[in-house]
Amino acid sequence: MAKFAANLSMLFTEVDFLDRFEAAAKAGFKGVEYLFPYDFEAAEIKQRLDDNGLSQVLFNLPAGDWGAGERGIACHPDRIEEFRAGVDRAIEYAKVLGNPQVNCLVGIKPEGVGDDQARETLVENLRFAAEKLAAEGILLIAEPVNTRDIPGFFLNRTAQALALFDEVGSSNLKLQYDIYHMQIMEGDLAPTIEANLARIAHVQLADNPGRHEPGTGEINYPFLFAHLERLGYDGWIGCEYKPKTTTVEGLGWLDNAQ
Secondary structure, three states, X not given: OOEEEEEOOOOOOOOXXXXXXXXXXXXXXXXXXXXXXXXXXXHXXXXXXXXXXXXXEXXXXXXXXXXXXXXXXXXXXXXXXXXXXXHHHHHHHHHHHOOOEXXXXXXXXXXXXXXXXXXXXXXXXXXXXXXXXXXXXXXXXXXXXXXXXXXXXXXXXXXHHHHHHHHHOOOOEEEEEEHHHHHHHOOOHHHHHHHOHHHEEEEEEOOOOOOOOOOOOOOOHHHHHHHHXXXXXXXXXXEOOOOOOOOHHHOHHHHHHO
């Protein structure tokens, strides 16, 4: 049976962040993910998890100045030390929260930096992070992101990501497969998931167009959920979508998916 995690950066935004844990549990979720925990004390988040019987599933490495439009710094040659400090910070939070995996948003390639230099920087940073996280029993994942929503994002296709992972050469680095992003960039969702299942550690969803809940767009989610079950995928599926109305009103799809 599929395990769905509420993404608290996008769902239950009708209430303050720390109150979203209770809202997610009341809606039937057993796991949660979100972009970043760093604006709050780890112990404060842990208490919300424990109070509501929730598993902490995923959060991202620090990704630069999010409010200023940065979407990761892992491909920025001049910010390697900042990236490494971010890995240490993520480990501190993950150990308190019992978080088993962290996602690396690789970022938008900086102006004036060539593809080769950005790739070399990214490989070096991923190799460092994978090794550092492995020592703590935490998995590193990274995701391709569509370039319509985030122009210039450096990692944007499945094959590109896996080739990069091969260059990194770590068994502690796997793929986060976001169905929404990959529908936009390449389609062919079911065969791609099947061909690369052994390298996929986490799945995220939203429908297209609009990035709303399943059933609002063109993606055949009932087929994909059955496909994942047939393949034996046993990881979490993160619900990283923007509710079309309110979160609770839009959860009807979940009743039919579990």
